[in-house]
Amino acid sequence: xxxxxxxxGVEEIPTHAVGAIxxxxxxxxxxxxxxxxxxxxxxxxxASNRRLMVHVTRLSEKTAHKEETVLGPAKRIALDERGAxxxxxxxxxxxxxxxxxxxxxxxxxxxxxxxxxxxxxxxxTAKLLQTAIPEILAGLTFSxxxxxxxxxVPFIRPIRNILALFNNKPLAVEFAGIQSxxxxxxxxxxxxxxxxxxxxxxxxxxxxxxxxxxxxxxxxAKILAEIKDIEADxxxxxxxxxxxxxxxxxxxxxxxxxxGSFDAKYLNLPAEIIATFMTHExxxxxxxxxxxxLSNFFVGVANIPDENKKVSRGNEKVIKATFEDxxxxxxxxxxxxxxxxxxxxxxxxxxxELGTYLDKIGRVAALVDFLVNETHNGALREKLxxxxxxxxxxxxxxxxxxxxxxxxxxxxxxxxxAGEDPVVWKAIYGHYLPRGLAxxxxxxxxxxxxxxxxxxxxxxxxxxxxxxxxxxxxxYGIRRDANAIIKIIVDFKLAVDLAxxxxxxxxxxxxxxxxxxxxxxxxxxxxISRLENSLKDYWHFRYDIVNAVLxxxxxxxxxxxxxxxxLAKLAAGGLVDQLAAVQRRLKNxxxxxxxxxxxxxxxxxxxxxxLSDIFKESKPRxxxxxxxxxxxxxxxxxxxxxxxxDRFFDKVLVMDENExxxxxxxxxxxxxxxxxxxxxxxxxxxxxxxxxxx
Amino acid sequence: MxxxxxxxxxxDFWAERGCYIAxxxxxxxxxxTMSPDTFFRVLGKKPWRAAYWQxxxxxxxxxxxxxxxxxxxxxxxxxxxxxxxxxxxxxxxDSLIYLGxxxxxxxxxxxxxxxxxxSLGAWGVGWQVMCDGLxxxxxxxxxxxxxxxxxxxxxxxxxxxxxxxxxLDGQNNIYDLDWGNKVSYSALNLxxxxxxxxxxxxxxxxxxxxxVFQQYQKxxxxxxxxxxxxxxxxxxxxxxxxxxxxxxxKAISVAERTxxxxxxxxxxxxxxxxxxxxxxxxxxx
Numbered sequence: 001x002x003x004x005x006x007x008x009g010v011e012e013i014p015t016h017a018v019g020a021i022x023x024x025x026x027x028x029x030x031x032x033x034x035x036x037x038x039x040x041x042x043x044x045x046x047a048s049n050r051r052l053m054v055h056v057t058r059l060s061e062k063t064a065h066k067e068e069t070v071l072g073p074a075k076r077i078a079l080d081e082r083g084a085x086x087x088x089x090x091x092x093x094x095x096x097x098x099x100x101x102x103x104x105x106x107x108x109x110x111x112x113x114x115x116x117x118x119x120x121x122x123x124x125t126a127k128l129l130q131t132a133i134p135e136i137l138a139g140l141t142f143s144x145x146x147x148x149x150x151x152x153v154p155f156i157r158p159i160r161n162i163l164a165l166f167n168n169k170p171l172a173v174e175f176a177g178i179q180s181x182x183x184x185x186x187x188x189x190x191x192x193x194x195x196x197x198x199x200x201x202x203x204x205x206x207x208x209x210x211x212x213x214x215x216x217x218x219x220x221a222k223i224l225a226e227i228k229d230i231e232a233d234x235x236x237x238x239x240x241x242x243x244x245x246x247x248x249x250x251x252x253x254x255x256x257x258x259x260g261s262f263d264a265k266y267l268n269l270p271a272e273i274i275a276t277f278m279t280h281e282x283x284x285x286x287x288x289x290x291x292x293x294l295s296n297f298f299v300g301v302a303n304i305p306d307e308n309k310k311v312s313r314g315n316e317k318v319i320k321a322t323f324e325d326x327x328x329x330x331x332x333x334x335x336x337x338x339x340x341x342x343x344x345x346x347x348x349x350x351x352x353e354l355g356t357y358l359d360k361i362g363r364v365a366a367l368v369d370f371l372v373n374e375t376h377n378g379a380l381r382e383k384l385x386x387x388x389x390x391x392x393x394x395x396x397x398x399x400x401x402x403x404x405x406x407x408x409x410x411x412x413x414x415x416x417x418a419g420e421d422p423v424v425w426k427a428i429y430g431h432y433l434p435r436g437l438a439x440x441x442x443x444x445x446x447x448x449x450x451x452x453x454x455x456x457x458x459x460x461x462x463x464x465x466x467x468x469x470x471x472x473x474x475x476y477g478i479r480r481d482a483n484a485i486i487k488i489i490v491d492f493k494l495a496v497d498l499a500x501x502x503x504x505x506x507x508x509x510x511x512x513x514x515x516x517x518x519x520x521x522x523x524x525x526x527x528i529s530r531l532e533n534s535l536k537d538y539w540h541f542r543y544d545i546v547n548a549v550l551x552x553x554x555x556x557x558x559x560x561x562x563x564x565x566x567l568a569k570l571a572a573g574g575l576v577d578q579l580a581a582v583q584r585r586l587k588n589x590x591x592x593x594x595x596x597x598x599x600x601x602x603x604x605x606x607x608x609x610x611l612s613d614i615f616k617e618s619k620p621r622x623x624x625x626x627x628x629x630x631x632x633x634x635x636x637x638x639x640x641x642x643x644x645x646d647r648f649f650d651k652v653l654v655m656d657e658n659e660x661x662x663x664x665x666x667x668x669x670x671x672x673x674x675x676x677x678x679x680x681x682x683x684x685x686x687x688x689x690x691x692x693x694x
Numbered sequence: 695m696x697x698x699x700x701x702x703x704x705x706d707f708w709a710e711r712g713c714y715i716a717x718x719x720x721x722x723x724x725x726x727t728m729s730p731d732t733f734f735r736v737l738g739k740k741p742w743r744a745a746y747w748q749x750x751x752x753x754x755x756x757x758x759x760x761x762x763x764x765x766x767x768x769x770x771x772x773x774x775x776x777x778x779x780x781x782x783x784x785x786x787x788d789s790l791i792y793l794g795x796x797x798x799x800x801x802x803x804x805x806x807x808x809x810x811x812x813s814l815g816a817w818g819v820g821w822q823v824m825c826d827g828l829x830x831x832x833x834x835x836x837x838x839x840x841x842x843x844x845x846x847x848x849x850x851x852x853x854x855x856x857x858x859x860x861x862l863d864g865q866n867n868i869y870d871l872d873w874g875n876k877v878s879y880s881a882l883n884l885x886x887x888x889x890x891x892x893x894x895x896x897x898x899x900x901x902x903x904x905x906v907f908q909q910y911q912k913x914x915x916x917x918x919x920x921x922x923x924x925x926x927x928x929x930x931x932x933x934x935x936x937x938x939x940x941x942x943x944k945a946i947s948v949a950e951r952t953x954x955x956x957x958x959x960x961x962x963x964x965x966x967x968x969x970x971x972x973x974x975x976x977x978x979x
Contacts, residue, residue, distance in 0.1 A: 014806035147845075148847050149847075150846070152845070160783075188802070188804075189797045251805070283827075303801055303803060304801055310800055310826065311800065313826075314801075314828060314861070315826055315827040317866050318827040319827070320762070320866065328761055
């Protein structure tokens with residue numbers, strides 16, 4: 001048993017790409033070892049922006065032996081009547097380079113054949129790896145590549161070193177013009193360029209001697225622990241978001257958290273600006289006080305210890321300069337009347353083929369109007385229209401030109417400064433939010449309505465333009481827009497049916513009726529799939545509950561959500577199985593039948609009369625509950641009919657010889673099924689055994 | 695450390711490493727990349743090592759002399775090496791050490807930042823080099839220039855001279871810098887920043903500038919017909935600077951931006967092609 005230690009030393013890989021590339025590398029190694037029939041004790045690895053390491057333990061030194069049968073000619077062809085070898089058999093031996101004596105008889109389903117059984121495998125692992133490793137590296141894919149040397153091999157950044165040890169001996173490998181050796185890359189700043197490695201143990205020791213913390217988890221833990229210490233020191237709170245944490249983890253091989261402060265006079269700038277400049281510009285995190293107010297402290301992560309506070313002091317200077325810039329933009333922009341910017345939007349392209357932002361705000365305002373009506377928020381109409389017409393003005397401000405991520409927020413802040421009505425500025429402020437399902441709930445309904453209008457216009461435009469999204473590609477953020485719309489509707493409990501909204505949005509772009517239908521269908525489908533996804537993965541409903549509620553009215557998003565909630569409660573109370581059983585039975589019996597006509601006069605048996613009476617009596621009550629969106633109560637009332645329905649099935653022969661009796665009975669059952677279906681299709685629910693969970 | 699010492703030391707360092715020390719180009723440029731010593735020399739096969747101090751103008755960065763860190767005219771120190779050396783990163787770190795940076799106590803990071811100049815049809819892959827959070831250098835592997843794939847590739851290192859001097863001198867304000875021998879940065883540049891900011895943002899004559907852009911463009915095209923790609927390139931640079939002033943004046947709409955960029959990209963591609971055709975990528979002879 002041997003082990004393979006492989007480390008690719010690369011000039012700083014963009015931090016956001018490191019994790020995915022390293023996973024690719026491990027997967028490619030795993031697949032290749034499997035293909036080569038090489039057993040091993042596991043593949044582990046670690047990565048930073050400077051190194052991608054793979055360690056394969058207990059790797060067999062030779063490929064596994066395997067018996068291999070090579071069939072030759074059939075026996076009756078291979079041997080003549082006297083049992084002597086024919087030309088066919090001699091030829092077979094020649095081709096396979098074996099003697100006649102090696103040939104054996106092999107029984108197959110098609111009869112007796114002659115052939116050989118030989119042992120394959122036993123190849124040297126080291127040799128196979130020498131070929132495999134360059135191919136594995138060539139198999140890595142990147143979103144953007146570059147070339148740097150004569151090999152012209154495209155890679156994400158220049159490769160500077162290949163360490164390859166097999167069985168603690170250097171394994172000669174060449175890729176992109178670089179020869180492997182027994183050296184590993186050192187720390188960029190704290191050690192020599194390379195250090196020698198002769199075993200995995202050596203490697204681990206060498207790393208720690210050279211200030212390299214190999215494991216991501218260890219670096220992450222160190223960073224978080226040190227930030228915690230700083231929080232305690234400053235009596236403050238730091239919100240470490242995932243993106244920034246990943247950035248710190250992958251851009252530092254020896255991460256050290258540090259803190260610093262800035263002149264409190266800059267706290268006069270809006271907190272949003274300060275936080276954005278710190279995080280996006282300077283990769284530093286703001287510190288909040290106990291009350292959640294921004295303080296004049298910040299936190300960052302360096303790649304070296306900062307005992308002399310040089311890093312901290314340096315960052316303090318930089319952040320001061322950054323705030324000076326922010327102050328400049330903030331002051332310059334406020335000199336201009338914000339409303340006067342609107343006509344200039346004719347110069348700002350929204351998207352090729354989709355017109356300018358001036359065109360867009362007109363469409364958005366119309367959609368806002370529709371949404372205000374639908375959601376019974378007529379009182380907000382005028383103010384939200386105003387917000388819609390000015391929501392893109394900030395694209396022309398210096399601040400947003402410099403920091404696009406502040407769009408919306410700046411428009412809101414500039415209008416707030418100018419004393420504008422809160423409904424207007426808050427709507428503009430929040431209309432790019434939420435960014436995803438996991439974001440916090442928007443605190444302003446107007447912002448939610450404007451956000452829906454803006455986003456449905458994006459989706460209609462992009463889909464109409466023929467932009468396709470796939471699991472890996474969504475360059476225009478169509479999926480994100482759809483998720484945000486769903487979240488806003490659920491968060492604000494909006495009674496909006498998306499179908500007519502989608503149609504209205506598409507009407508703004510579609511040139512022909514056929515386009516209109518095609519795009520509406522595509523977007524409806526998109527929303528159904530987003531809804532399915534968010535109900536399952538974000539709101540964590542059982543998959544079968546989600547399937548059950550995604551029926552024909554599913555685009556009334558909030559209703560769909562409430563139905564799922566009701567079903568989840570029924571399931572928790574152990575009641576869905578009974579409803580599922582009822583509806584399955586109802587559906588089975590009328591399977592493949594058209595909707596039949598029902599006539600009370602054709603009721604004959606006692607049990608069917610009772611069922612009809614109960615149904616007639618309950619239906620208005622259940623309908624009323626459904627209209628009130630009390631799906632739980634509606635389902636419970638339907639469930640109360642179960643004994644009567646069961647009794648009906650026990651006593652009444654649905655498939656009566658008399659066609660009109662038969663059809664009438666089916667018709668009654670169809671009516672009950674329809675009533676149930678207006679809550680959900682319970683028949684799709686999975687029946688769980690006791691103790692089983694989904 | 696004074697500005698002039700930063701420049702002198704960098705010249706010294708890179709001359710030792712085989713670079714020819716060029717003069718900065720005597721035409722308004724937005725970056726050291728736009729000097730012919732880079733734009734032309736990264737094309738073709740011939741190895742090239744040059745280093746030079748290049749004043750660069752970016753009208754939109756003007757702050758009326760009131761921002762401690764931003765100016766519309768700053769100084770770059772440009773190094774261009776073809777083919778790419780294996781030890782480029784180490785050479786660069788060595789140059790910082792030579793300048794007096796202790797890399798064991800300062801946090802130097804290579805942060806993803808790909809460079810592109812659409813008007814030069816050029817782009818590269820690389821980083822901005824941060825020192826304790828301050829961007830001091832752009833480090834780029836050239837991939838394309840004048841719309842042509844480059845083979846071999848060049849390494850471009852562009853130091854921000856003021857940034858380095860501020861860092862080395864522990865200054866917070868650019869105007870507190872010493873240019874050299876007690877001549878202060880503010881005495882040399884403060885009034886210049888004020889005047890050019892007023893000009894670039896408020897007074898630049900939009901109609902006149904649109905007109906000269908077209909005239910420069912025509913001149914460049916005429917010169918190209920005469921195979922004179924060097925003066926043609928000068929007029930492309932003039933177009934580029936004129937465009938930058940118009941942009942600072944917020945006088946360029948989206949559609950116009952696309953059109954003007956297209957004109958410059960087209961010119962740069964034709965100029966690059968002429969150069970490669972005429973010299974076969976070898977030399978000026």
